[in-house]
Amino acid sequence: MFKSIEQDFQVNYRYKLHFTVNLFGTGNTLLRDVFKEYGLHESSESGPFKVLFVVDDGVAEAHPRLLDRIDTYCEEYPTYLDRVETIVVQGGERTKNDSANVTEILSAINEKAICRHSFVVAVGGGAVIDMTGYAAAIAHRGVKLIRVPTTVLSQNDAAVGVKNGINAFGKKNFLGTFAPPFAIINDIEFLKTLEQRDWIAGIAEALKVALIKDADFFAYLEGNARKLRERDDEAMQYTIYKCAEMHMQHIAQGGDPFESGSSRPLDFGHWAAHKLEHMTDYRLRHGEAVAMGIVLDVTYAHLMELITDVDLDRIVRVFQAIGFNLELPIDTESEIKRLLNGIEEFREHLGGQLTITLISGIGKKHDVHEIDNDLMVEALHQVKEIANSKTI
Incomplete structure (x- = not known):
């Protein structure tokens, strides 16, 4: 009889929480620099990197020019950002109650050939961050995620941790993953339109x-x-x-x-x-x-x-x-x-x-x-x- 084989290993995780104002203003290089850092230190590729944006519908409504500003920003920095699509999803806890939202993101990841050296950028409240993070974590066993939280709760709690999830069987976060984001970016401007x-x-x-x-x-x-x-x-x-x-x-x-x-x-x-x-x-x-x-x-x-x-x-x-x-x-x-x-x-x-x-x-x-x-x-x-x- 063969002996049992046992092996220990460790995995190191590192992610940063950034603070900024007017993230998608073309004069703000923070998001570009996040992608640049990835290309320099953590990838054999130098860019541009495919980016799928997922935006909370409540945030898009409160900031009517947001989607255009995202487009313009990516056009300003084509060496690093290749925006392949922007999806607007329902915000609030309802986004975690409907698995169709996860399916929509997974379909976009598949159709746009988002790989493990590509990125999903989630812009929204804690529920959208949770749901999008879950979709990114299960695609290809993990597509890189950047969180852009837009509420007080998501900036101080929901987006800064390593958990993602959706609700199922009448239970909160019944389905979920532990998957640290590549980065979190807090932008104070998003808080100004909160109820x-x-x-x-x-x-x-x-x-x-x-x-x-x-x-x-x-x-x-x-x-x-x-x-x-x-x-x-x-x-x-x-x-x-x-x-x-x-x-x-x-x-x-x-x-x-x-x-x-x-x-x-x-x-x-x-x-x-x-x-x-x-x-x-x-x-x-x-x-x-x-x-x-x-x-x-x-x-x-x-x-x-x-x-x-x-x-x-x-x-x-x-x-x-x-x-x-x-x-x-x-x-x-x-x-x-x-x-x-x-x-x-x-x-x-x-x-x-x-x-x-x-x-x-x-x-x-x-x-x-x-x-x-x-x-x-x-x-x-x-x-x-x-x-x-x-x-x-």
Whole structure:
């Protein structure tokens, strides 16, 4: 009998997050330089490189000249960019619910002969980034992806990680991949046309990382809550930068970038958020649902005596000061039961032992491996009281 053969190997990943203004202005060479760097350091080819653009329809509507500007930009730098097609896809969570969007991108990759030395550039919110990244990752076992996120949530969270996915079987991100992008480019100009609820929603992810990792960052958000609500550019840019930096550090330094273990601190508040999104047919924005999920979990942590009255009050007041509506859209016993079923669905999605991240203080994560359903129901009722009674 032959002996078993065993071999270990390591794969190094490297990707950059860039910050710019007016990315597709012909005087801005950043995107050209990204392709130039690839040709110089990571490819035997020097260009031009085929590029398939995928654009969120909401972004195209808010920026009517965007598609023309993309064309003009590529014409300005033909040595590096060969735009083969621009696809406009539906934006928002609906893009992850309809597999036809993935099929459309895969068909374009096939028809335009996009290869593993070609690129897909996704321009849009977090859902479009997720869906396009999934399509790029499964084509040829991985076509290079550049993400151009256009919302607060995608610039500080969704686009800076290594995950891609779509929804299936009524479950969020049931189908997905771990595939780091080649680059991410944050352009502040895209934020200026956001609706107020989209401006606010992404701040939930910043509060999330602050609560589990950095009390000083939480204090910054607390002290600048009104500025953030009133769309102060400087406060928002720092919030996005700090949040993105912490997310990327966690991926690189956490020791589990592809989530092989059971602990997912960056999913703090997300077991309820994912279920709330589905239960409301995605009328709730992801960030809005995350805000509700975090407040529910910190209220549960308070009932467990993990955090003090003062900490709970500070957390609730920050969310409300920024403008979050914390009124959980849960009224009946059957809806409560459906929400609690999200705990088991969360365990199934992550695999292994149930691990729910709570906090034992601001900036201090605390994992638990079981949830007391009766106590969680009590927390749910308390959140409804908080949402109805507290005003800023």
